[in-house]
Amino acid sequence: MTITSLLAIALGAILTNNFIFAQFLGICPFLGVSKKIDTAVGMGAAVTFVMGLASAVCFGINRLLVAAGLGYMQTVAFILVIAALVQFVEMFLKKNVPTLYTALGVYLPLITTNCAVLGVALLNVQNDYNFIQSVVYGITGGLGFLLAIFLFAAVREQLEFADNPKCFDGFPIALVTAGLIALAFMGFSGLKVW
Amino acid sequence: MNAKKQLKEGLLTQNPVLVQLLGMCSTMAITTSIMNGLGMGVSVIIILTLSNIIISLLRKIIPNEVRIACFIVVIAGFVTCVQLLLKAFLPEIDKSLGVFIPLIVVNCIILGRAEAFASKNAVGASTLDGIFQGLGYTVVLIIMCFFRELFGAGKLLDIQIMPDGYTPIGILTLPVGGFICLGVLIAVMQWALAKSAKKNENKEKEAK
Numbered sequence: 515m516t517i518t519s520l521l522a523i524a525l526g527a528i529l530t531n532n533f534i535f536a537q538f539l540g541i542c543p544f545l546g547v548s549k550k551i552d553t554a555v556g557m558g559a560a561v562t563f564v565m566g567l568a569s570a571v572c573f574g575i576n577r578l579l580v581a582a583g584l585g586y587m588q589t590v591a592f593i594l595v596i597a598a599l600v601q602f603v604e605m606f607l608k609k610n611v612p613t614l615y616t617a618l619g620v621y622l623p624l625i626t627t628n629c630a631v632l633g634v635a636l637l638n639v640q641n642d643y644n645f646i647q648s649v650v651y652g653i654t655g656g657l658g659f660l661l662a663i664f665l666f667a668a669v670r671e672q673l674e675f676a677d678n679p680k681c682f683d684g685f686p687i688a689l690v691t692a693g694l695i696a697l698a699f700m701g702f703s704g705l706k707v708w
Numbered sequence: 709m710n711a712k713k714q715l716k717e718g719l720l721t722q723n724p725v726l727v728q729l730l731g732m733c734s735t736m737a738i739t740t741s742i743m744n745g746l747g748m749g750v751s752v753i754i755i756l757t758l759s760n761i762i763i764s765l766l767r768k769i770i771p772n773e774v775r776i777a778c779f780i781v782v783i784a785g786f787v788t789c790v791q792l793l794l795k796a797f798l799p800e801i802d803k804s805l806g807v808f809i810p811l812i813v814v815n816c817i818i819l820g821r822a823e824a825f826a827s828k829n830a831v832g833a834s835t836l837d838g839i840f841q842g843l844g845y846t847v848v849l850i851i852m853c854f855f856r857e858l859f860g861a862g863k864l865l866d867i868q869i870m871p872d873g874y875t876p877i878g879i880l881t882l883p884v885g886g887f888i889c890l891g892v893l894i895a896v897m898q899w900a901l902a903k904s905a906k907k908n909e910n911k912e913k914e915a916k
Binding site for chain 1: 729730732733734736737776777780781784785787788791792806807810811813814815816819879882883884885886887888890891892894895896898899902
């Protein structure tokens with residue numbers, strides 16, 4: 515394993531295989547918390563942290579499960595670990611960053627059901643990543659999420675003033691906008707790293 | 709709460725995807741061919757119904773503070789069962805759905821219905837709710853698949869439908885197509901609901 519292979523994973527997770535625009539993981543918070551840039555960035559940062567942590571912990575858990583011959587319990591074990599981690603982050607934020615805690619509100623416990631978090635843990639196993647690769651993939655995947663939600667929130671703030679057909683109000687126009695950003699992200703697919 | 713009303717809510721007025729906006733990730737990700745849509749839809753119907761039954765049975769035993777964790781464990785158990793069954797009997801579908809089968813655990817439809825319906829209602833109603841909400845989800849998946857496969861690849865169920873000279877709109881099968889297709893579908897739904905609401909209003913006015 516070299517630095518270049520790690521860099522390839524990182525670039526892939528942030529740009530070419532962006533969790534939101536290419537893999538459709540984590541759409542619910544992406545659409546739910548993207549009305550204002552501040553909260554969007556807070557959410558992105560929290561998700562990045564949880565994703566990095568979850569990749570690291572789930573890597574160990576998976577080793578234990580495989581060693582015990584319980585590989586099929588993966589999904590159940592992962593989701594429990596993630597739920598515990600999110601609870602931990604919630605307690606930490608409540609005590610140390612109360613403004614962010616109130617801003618994220620109901621979406622904070624919902625990180626548990628953010629498919630990007632469980633997705634990254636499962637993809638790490640599927641791709642046979644080692645410990646460092648898993649953590650890099652988790653953190654950069656989270657950064658990709660942060661980038662996506664930041665861009666989307668910035669566009670969406672302007673969208674408030676857009677004069678669209680009435681039936682497109684709210685979610686539909688947001689989805690079409692997201693589609694157009696995804697189109698822009700497709701431009702990165704030609705990107706080759708060494 | 710009668711069955712007919714529940715069916716109408718599941719398919720139309722409270723459709724999980726188009727009105728409640730739940731379970732968007734899988735809706736956009738796997739709807740590139742009708743086979744995928746069917747496989748995913750049927751898996752979700754089975755898991756949603758079973759988990760609704762169990763959660764409704766346990767609703768008086770589960771303490772309120774840890775209910776979400778309990779729901780997730782029940783759901784994850786059923787998802788693992790379905791995943792193993794698919795791997796054994798329908799390996800092709802398992803392969804093409806990939807990571808989205810285990811991700812049914814975090815599909816908000818299932819947790820959402822557990823929290824909003826099954827944890828408050830009796831077993832019979834919860835079972836029906838599971839079946840009808842799952843059906844509503846499946847119908848949306850199939851509509852999306854139909855458009856994306858027909859126009860994006862010119863095929864349906866892997867059979868060439870469009871004439872030879874047809875150039876497929878490849879963008880529909882890409883992620884971009886998923887976003888835009890679902891956006892337009894939700895817009896159509898909002899338009900239809902607004903129209904029927906207006907109709908009812910007019911009727912009431914006339915009645916007065």
